[in-house]
Every structure is written in structure tokens, then in C-alpha cells.
Amino acid sequence: MGISGSLFARRFGVTEQDLERYLREALSSGGDYADLFFEYVATTSISLDETIVKSATQGVSMGAGVRVIQGERSGYAYTDDLVPERVLHAARVAAAIASGPSRQPAAAFAGPERRDCYPVATAPSETDLAERLRLVQRADEAARAYDKRVFQVQAAYGDSLRHVLVATSEGVAAHDRQPMARLNVLVLAREKGGEPRSGYGGGGGRVELSFFLNEKTPEQFAREAARQAVVQLEAQEGPAGEMTVVLGPGWPGILLHEAVGHGLEADFNRKGVSAFANRMGEQVASPLVTVVDDGTLAHRRGSINIDDEGTPSQRTVLIENGVLKGYMQDRLSSRLMGAPPTGNGRRESYQHIPIPRMTNTFMLSGESDPEEIIRSVEKGIYCAMFGGGQVDITSGNFVFSAIESYLIEGGRLTRPVRGVTLIGNGPEALKHVTMVGNDLRLDEGIGTCGKDGQNVPVGVGIPTIKLERMTVGGAR
């Protein structure tokens, strides 16, 4: 196994000798470690609005990044041209971070054992355009047919095919082909003469185009969006204050992403700026709670065969029965903390330095029947769908915003309520989990996570859970 199977060897003629030469240049001023990251991304997007296809875009971007590490220091440079002179120049620029005698990179390369979490023979980006176009048209038709109060539909399809090649001064060379596709539907509905309400549906993953024909059809996403918008027509202002909150399964797992996920990324803990720093082994959640990050799930949006530093992805237990067990590591933090890397070193593109990031983060199923969880609540709120969330990792305070929720009164869902933001504190919030459902569900494949100005695709998941106490930010 070498790099010969990679796009960069086949199309751009990159050889192992080239990689070694670039790494030698990168370590010419010393340094403990250097790596190269080659990236080629082709994207397509098609969007429909007001029943017509208003835009279609295709593009290609490529480049290479060179990093040199000495102690806690990193030097980074990149080029959008893969000719040897430009990569060598980037290597010299990155080398400026180090000082000392030059070092020799490993003389030969070996890669991790290859496996494929997303075997996709034909990537969606390699299929016929007309077929992909049909998806947005079908979504539009289905959303409009759902209810006559639907008056605006925006449907967007996007795919990408990303090729990466990583080579390190320690002799690791690894490459991957990462397909992705996603369909989004945004719907507005209104009563005659009334105010519009919005609904959203969407999903995808590292899948073949047939996913949208057989597994999750445009009609399903469109009906979900239309259903939400129509439900919102009846919604009343949400309640304010502390109360019992039940989260439905799936995308509400964004709670974990914000409440504990970011706080368990190794860089924040190495630097002691996370609310979870130095709390390994402590009880940070109810014993009912086990949370994992797993980059190996088949065809998931957050999955990766290797991270952007060439480390194979894995399943990492973050919290086990409420006890803090593990951090998500990149190479730099794992070196400095003396812990093994966990395959969480990711970057948005060749223009970015890798940092610890989540992949698919979810809570394992418990034993409660979801119906029974709702029945157990006298007064509270049930949140079925969320928009985005954010966290201040130092104080631990996090928010996430419900876009579809209902009042629970006497153990039953009664009235829908409008958008409300929920707020809590990371190391405290999950201690209030008193029931965990047996219905773990992963999200549909819509998540994008932002950190330090870099966006990467992620997944979340959660079973139905009950939080005895949480602050709900309604206006009433």
C-alpha cells in the first residue's frame, strides 16, 4: 500500500519521492514533526425557488498545506498550485516556525490499514445532472401538495467529492475519497391573510445518489418541512423559566454536541480553558448517560475513514455511565498530553490547520419507553426539532434553539409552541437526566459545526431523554 491509489498520484503525478523532498524541506530548520495535506474538492449545487431552478453551480478547488511542529509551536503555509516549486516554497515558509539543526523525515511511507466506512462506487457528484435536478423538483412538488397553506418552497441539493492525501515525517502516508450529498427543503406556510411560518427538512450523508431514490426521498424531506411549517401556524408563545424538558430522538442530540462535545475537545483541556479541564474520572452526568464520538459509522455525514492528519477514525467513549472518560484528540494535543490520537484531527480545507473536532457524537439508548417518558411529565416542554446551538466552553454555558416543540400537560403533548432557546451549563446539565429512552436515533445528516472559523460536517444522535430541570427561553 502506498500513495499510488490516490488521485494525487494518478492525476497530478505526485510521488513518494516528492513527498519525502517536501517533508525534508519542511524540517530543514528543525522541528519535531511535519506533515503535508493535499486536497482536491469538486462540488455541485442546484437550487430551486418559486418552482423554478434558479441556480446551478459547479466548481473545483485544490491545494496543499504544509505544517511544521516544534514543541507547542506550529508553522503553517499552503499553496493552491501543486507544482513542486510552490509546495517547496510553502514548506520553507512553514519551516520558519522552527529553529535548530535540520531533521530527516522517515525514509519510507506506510499507511494505516485501509477500510471504507462509506463504500460509494459512483459518487453523487459523478452522476447525471438531470437526475440530481429532479430531486429538487420532486421536493418542491411534494411540499406544495402537502397542504394548500404552503406558499413558498426553496429546495437545494448539494454534493461534493473530496480527495485527501496526508504524509507525515514519521512515515505515515494515507489517502481517502470522501463523497457527500445533501438535500434541504425550506417551506413557508400561512393562513389566508395571516403571517408566514417556516419549516425545514433535509438530510443526506456519504451516500450514493440512490439514497435519495430508495432510502430518504425528496418527498419525505419536503413533507417533513411542510408539516413543521403547518404545525407552527397553530403555535403559541413559548414558556419562560426553569422546567422539565423532554428531547425527542435524533437531531436534538445537538444538546450533546454543545453541552459536552466541544468541552471535551483536547485542545481546550490541554490549555485548561474548558469547564471540563482536569475533571477526568469525575461524575459529570447522570449514571444513565453514556456519550460516544464515532467516526466509523457507515455512510454518516460525520464519518471519516482517516482524519485530516492521516489517523484512522475510531469510536471514543467520552462519558460512560455519567463518568468523564475521554477527550477527542488531534496529533498536537495527543503528543503534548501523552495520550493516543483518536482520529479527531480535522480541518475545513487545505487552507486550515487541523484541530480536534467531533465526528458523530451521540448518547447510547437507555431502557425507558419514550411514551412512558412523556407520560411521566406533569408540566414541561417536549422539543422535537432544533435549529443551531452554541457553547462558551470556559463557563460551560451552552444554548440550542428548538424550532418545533410542544407543551406537556398532564403527561400529554398539548399545544405547539414557537421557537425557544434552551440554556444550560455543560458539566451540570446532564446531571439532571432522569430518564433515557430505548430509541436512539441519529440525525438525518444536516449538521455543520463551526470552530475557530472552520466548518466541518458532523453528526449527532440521541434517544428520547428527560431533563428534570432546564431553563427555557420563551417570551411568555
Added chain:
Amino acid sequence: MTAELEEIAARVVRMALEGGADDAECTVLSGDEFTATVRMGELERLKDAGSRAAGVRVLVGRRPGSAYSSDLSPEGLRRMVDSAVELARITSEDPYAGLPESTELGRLEGDLQLYFHELGALATEARIRAAREAEEAALAYDSRITNSEGASVDTRVSYRAFANSRGFCGSYSASRCSVSVVPVAKEGGSMERDYWFEQSRSAAALEHSHQVGRKAAERAIRRLGPRKVATQKAPVVFEPEAARTLLGHIFEAVSGDAVYRNASFLAGKLGERIASEELTLIDDGTLPGLFGTAPFDDEGVPTRRTVVIERGVLRSYLLNTYTARKLGLKTTGNASRGLTGNAGVGHGNFFAEPGQAAPEELIRGVRNGFYVTELIGFGVNTVTGEYSRGAAGLWIENGELAYPVSEVTISGNLRQILEAIEAVANDLEFRTATASPTLLIGEMTVSGQ
């Protein structure tokens, strides 16, 4: 540099017309970035790189197609143009799609002070020194500042060229330099961070590194030992950094894209009173040296000053060519896009006109209320105006900032929030492209314990 990019843009437009397009427009971007980060006194990261890319949008009849590429070789540009023309075959005929009228095209003349050549020549050592000074000043400010996420000096130089088949061809250069620091304060079991930054088109921001450090430290210290207040309705004072996020939501609601789809709570309200008389909102892309300034928008239309809200009355939406045609109006020179695709709507310097009172006077007038310094989360819906966000700040008791507050939300509806603006202070500073003085909102729901 920009002449070369203009030449590429004009060539791509010609290639597109020869390749079967009836109209074409091309953007070429080139940029250099340099970042130096220092943490706990030690250099942590240096990043130094540049890149270029081009994007083309064609119209075949009234069917659009777009493509982009980072490969600017003749073959790369050819593939990009072919791809855009091919895509125009699958899109729909859109009677509103098209380029601006020739008479609408043009650029502001004169020096807008967007580009300072010195920035590119700044020595690495000078950048590292400024970052180090900012962090040192933060750490020295108070013994409770025990840690730091680091201080950075970030400089960016960008070149943008644009050409279209209606005869526009132009370019401009822009530079910016920022110093920022994120100190961490600790006392007992409480740990809080905050940040501050200064930016400038020239290297001037670097001269303020000490002040940046002190200000960031002061902001982090005042958050220590926060309380979670009781759920209540109360007046809310937004400090400028928080107030400008509110302006950001108003921008979304007056943006032509949301308005023509009826996806804005301000759609159909032109000429109506939609806010308190205290509020006058301006968009101005012409102010020299500021961060929302440009000689022309991303369709080649000159930027201008637009009064959006005048003493509470909605006077204008912000529009590009497409959204203007959809609404039967004229473009306001607010087209915005990255490399390619149909233009969206962006703003220039989008700001609230300052009032007379000092911010302290606004606070003094509040007996029991919330002074908000930070907002997190995405709980704002432009369609309905629903607003619910996580907030941190200080509680106001009898006109004084009394104690820190966190883990609460503030909520309401943007319609009511706009009407409830009781005062706009006099402390307007153009620190970013969206700028607001301190604002006092008469009543919002604060959700806590």
C-alpha cells in the same frame, strides 16, 4: 496585481460569450493571509499563505449557470466556462434574471483608503511582538487573569476584480489588520473568558495592543461569579457589541432576498412605522477607510448611502439587481457574493445613528434591568421575528451595574423589540461593518431561575 486579475476577468467574459453565453460576469479573487498567535507568552502559531480563484456566471437566454475554479491556467478557465454554460442548460428560464442595466454600472472615484501597502511588508517580529504585548497586558491587568486562549495578530490583503458583458471591468485592493486576545479569569469555582479586538485597514491597530489586552481582561474579570436571575420582564440595555448583533437581524429582515419571498417580518411594510422614533438605520458603503466600504458592489454597481429606517419609518430595503426587479424597485448597490452564483444581498457600513445621551445615562435611567454584553445561539427567526438567545452581562440595580449574570436567555419578538427602543446612546464606533451605539429596550423577557 489587480490589473492582472482584471485581465483574467475580462478574458473569461469573452470566452463565455464565444462559448454561447448571452451574458456573463466574472469575479477573480486573490488574497494573502498572515496570522501570528502567542499563548502564555510563547509563540504558538504562524500561518502565512496566499491563494487565488475565479468564478463565472453566465446567462443563456435568461437561464443562469455558474462555476468556479482555483486553476487559473487557460485550460482551467476553459473548463470553468464550459461547465457554467453546460449548467445553464438545466436551469429554468427566469424572466427576472439578468445583469444590471449599463447605466447602473460604475464605481466610486477617489481614494477610499481601503488598502495600505505597508501591511504586506510588516515584519513577522513586529506581528509577534504586538500579539505578545496584548496578552501580557491582559495577564498583568489582574491576578485573577490566570490563563489565556492566546492573542493573535491577523493581517489580510485581498484583491478583487470583476468584469461583465455590459462593459464593466474594475478591481480594488483591500487590507485589514487586527489584534485580538482571549484572556481567562478564574476565582474560586468560577472560570470566565472574554475577548477584545481592534482592527484597522492600516497597521494602526497594532499600536493599540496594550489597550486591547487591558480591555479584554476587564471584560473577563467583570464576569466572575455570575448569578442566574429570576425569570422576569425587564428593561434590557445592549452594549455596542451586543447591539450590533440586533442590527444584524434587522439587516436579514430588510434584505431583498427575504423580502421578495415574504420570508421577512418586514415584507410589505415600506413607508410604515416599524420601530421607535429613536431609531434611524443607515447603510453606507462609501465611508472611507471603514470595514463595509467598497467602490462597487459584487455586480459592478457603485455603492451608496441608503436610509433604511428613518425615525422609526421603514424607508428602503437593501437590494441587488435581481431582488429589485422582483420587487419592482431599483438596485441599492448591495449585491454580494463570493466567487460565483447568483448574487445575494450584503451590507456596507450598516449602523444606527447615534443619539445624544452617554451610555452611562441610559444605564442610570434603569432601576432594575439587564445590561447585555454577550449573546450566543441562533434563536432568531427572520420570517416571524421570534427572538430568543442565550445572554450574559451585568444586572442593573438602581442605575448601577451591580453583579454579573449568565446562563439566562432574553426573548421577545423583533417587531416589539424595535418598537420598544427607548434610547440610542451617543457611543457609535465603526469597529466592524455593522456598528451600533448602546441601545435601551424598554422590556424583554429574561428567562433564568
